Amino acid sequence: MSTLLIRNIDAVVTCDKEDSMPRGVDLLCVDGIIQRIGKDLESQLKKPASGQPAPSIDRVIDASGMIAYPGLVNAHHHLYQVFSRNLPEVQNLELFDWLVALYEVWKNLTEETERLASLTAMGELMKNGCTTVFDHHYVFPANGGDLIGAQWEAATRLGIRMHFSRGSMDRSRKDGGLPPDSVVQTVDEIMKDSVRLIEKYQDPSFGSMKRIALAPCSPFSVSEDLLRESARLARDYHVRLHTHLCETKDEENYTLEKVGLRPLAYMEKLGWVGGDVWYAHGIHFNTQELQLLAQTGTGVCHCPVSNMKLSSGIARIPEMLAMGIPVGLGVDGSASNDGSNLLEELRVAYLLHRLNSSDKAPSGYDVLKMATMGSARLLGRDQEIGSLEEGKCADLFLVSSSRLELVGALFDPKSVLGTVGLKGAVDYTIVNGEVTVENGRLAKVDEEKLTAQANAQDRIYLGR
Template identity: 45%
Template structure:
């Protein structure tokens, strides 16, 4: 039995039912499962692995509910820096289609390492361009090697330009093969047990890149195997125009007609929705992955996160593609989620007399309308766990997975802010994780990945990224 003891944390944020914030506390785990969380004096005296958290704040591991790890190869890509979604995609589809298995492994490792260094312990990745020998298997292997809890998608595109879709025909796959490979991946890798390190999600890419038949057949397959479903939805007004012109339905209504609303479904972005659609998400149990940095980078819009929360819609955070962010820092994403929700307070409804108003005494905002630091932390932890359908992660309490990270409070970045160290994590600039533990295994120690040597990975990654850019 492998045991782990982390003690002496200046502050330990549990995110449990009581939302406790403990001082001079720690936790004890056996075989990757938490057994005790509380003050130092309540913890065992010894363990196989002992971590001193003096001067640090300890938080539950963050959960990333939407990413495209292979896109680390095309960060800051020439020709795709100043575009909104559709032209940005058209500039990159064929580049992504050239991704080799070697490049996919390297990009997955780079993205997961960056996420772990920002406190992320569980990652959902939405890969959907499987050409040139690339497959989800090499990503799963990479996640296992570095030690990150991984929800991998067998994503897909089947609607090429010749059939009215956005992607080029040579970037899509045949539907029978997609469905057959989806079944193979589920049967080989999906683990639904408590503490699972690998789960599979079926994830057709978007309304403008897949057929209705693929969406319906994928949903049937997923529900047969009891795996979750995911796709992009309501990201841009271009997408809304696409479904209105092609199907005479708004995106949410179109997905509902295909059986794509339910507790086993979550959508990336979900920006352009009305109040009735929000109610529909809440009533059916659909979740949303909020990706603030990507939404700003591509000029897509501001998702109504506070409305979602008030309606009871499950909401988590997503870093999104590393070519539309261009970072895999989930702590930064949590901060941006808080700030962007506050910016939305300054927007009047479309029928208002002005597009913008200034918050002032003449236009007071009720306290509940503000996105607080602690609400943003909840999105990053319990919110993400709920979206992924996991009851074994998202908080630090006995019976849950030993997934946590720490931040050093004695840094320049937090100087002057320690009267409320929990809020400082969000209000101050994102700081790198001092320690990240996943399933009871130390993945980040003293601010460095320790499960593998990342220097040769980065060198390989940069070489392959340059090769992709050359064409």
């Protein structure tokens, strides 16, 4: 049994249904689960009920003057892209041209590049309060090796909760798609490998550290067959479905021209709506389509930084929230974000919708809930993660209130991360009851060594 006691937390922003925020409490984690949140747990543990042995506490964290938040859940990423950031030649491009240019870099992806990029990107996420990451991986070069295995090695080493995906592309340039031939596969190859990976990485147990979704890349890089077969296989194995949808007007024009349907109508025809489906971006839905998402419980992962960077548009998030559509938050790939920081995404989301929707915009606290319970719901894990409640997983982060940057800003701890933002890493990130970030540094890996190795590998990968 492993136990962690976090003592004397100034405020616990629980993000539970009652929006409760107990003050001056302790939080006890036993074997990765929050066993109790309450006052003075330490003295109660020292004096157990008669006949009961006193539980031994493996570790105590003094959280005086700190605020605890539920761990952030990143619902859309492409970890490998951390090695193709800020490349001058793609900075003024929009999605389709940007993808065509970057596939020339990404087609050289290898296991070692994937491993180090994953360590780097997930390390940055964790230093900024993220405890669960979903990665949408869809580039599988012919000689790339075991890329999902490399991600798993990185996640295990860092201690993060990981949702993988078996992404896919089967439509290369010769079939009217965007990627080169060397990174696409046949439907049969993809289905066979999907079964292999589901059997290896889908752990449906409560509090599991690994799950997997099926995630063809986008309607314009995969065939109708691949979308239909992926939906069928996902339902057979009870795993979730994910893809990019309604990111750009170019995509809408593409499906109208090729199949005579708007993107969501096309996906609906192939079985791609329901409570087990979530889309990245969801910018260009019309009102009727938003109603379909609400009726079917189909979710949307909002990625505002990427949408701004690629001039894709602004998702109708205030309306989606008002209609009860499941909405979470993600950073998207680091090539269209140029970072891997969900806390930053939270503040950008807050400001973008203030600009676009004024008093209809979500509050700072609403965007925090989007990045916690909202994203947890997209991953099908809202009973396990996303809020700090007894019986849920011990995934959280702690922020000291004695920071110069937070002076005068802490009258509303629920909203502060959205409205003010956090400059610099969090103090602690705890995943599954384990300390993974301590005093703003990764606890399980040597950051200097990782940075040097990752920089060296990036130079080899980019050949520059």
